[in-house]
Amino acid sequence: MAENKTKPTNASVTAFIGAIPDETRRADARALIALMRKATGEKPKMWGPSIVGFGSHHYVYDSGREGDMPLVGFSPRKAATVLYITRGFGGSEALLARLGKHTTGGGC
Numbered sequence: 001m002a003e004n005k006t007k008p009t010n011a012s013v014t015a016f017i018g019a020i021p022d023e024t025r026r027a028d029a030r031a032l033i034a035l036m037r038k039a040t041g042e043k044p045k046m047w048g049p050s051i052v053g054f055g056s057h058h059y060v061y062d063s064g065r066e067g068d069m070p071l072v073g074f075s076p077r078k079a080a081t082v083l084y085i086t087r088g089f090g091g092s093e094a095l096l097a098r099l100g101k102h103t104t105g106g107g108c
Contacts, residue, residue, distance in 0.1 A: 004067040008053070011046040020076055029076050032083075036072050051075045057086045 013033070020026045033044050033052065042054040053070025060066040073084040085096075096104070 006048040
């Protein structure tokens with residue numbers, strides 16, 4: 001089975017955010033860090049080269065594939081800022097419905 005590419009690293013979150021070329025995106029990233037840190041009680045950590053994550057969640061698919069992912073995180077991409085949110089806990093669907101306009105992908 002292939003190994004997960006997205007893993008926690010020792011890269012600097014501050015340096016990553018500081019390298020975002022657009023000031024508005026940098027400000028948005030700093031606001032997300034404050035919000036996610038307060039919500040999770042966790043410090044931000046780089047996951048792979050472009051995801052800022054908070055906490056960790058171990059998952060196992062029915063297929064047997066397993067791995068770790070941040071409880072919540074984000075990636076400030078060119079087209080849009082992508083939010084990563086762990087789903088599947090009691091009330092998660094109701095909270096997503098309150099989020100407003102968004103798209104969801106597959107995932108855990």
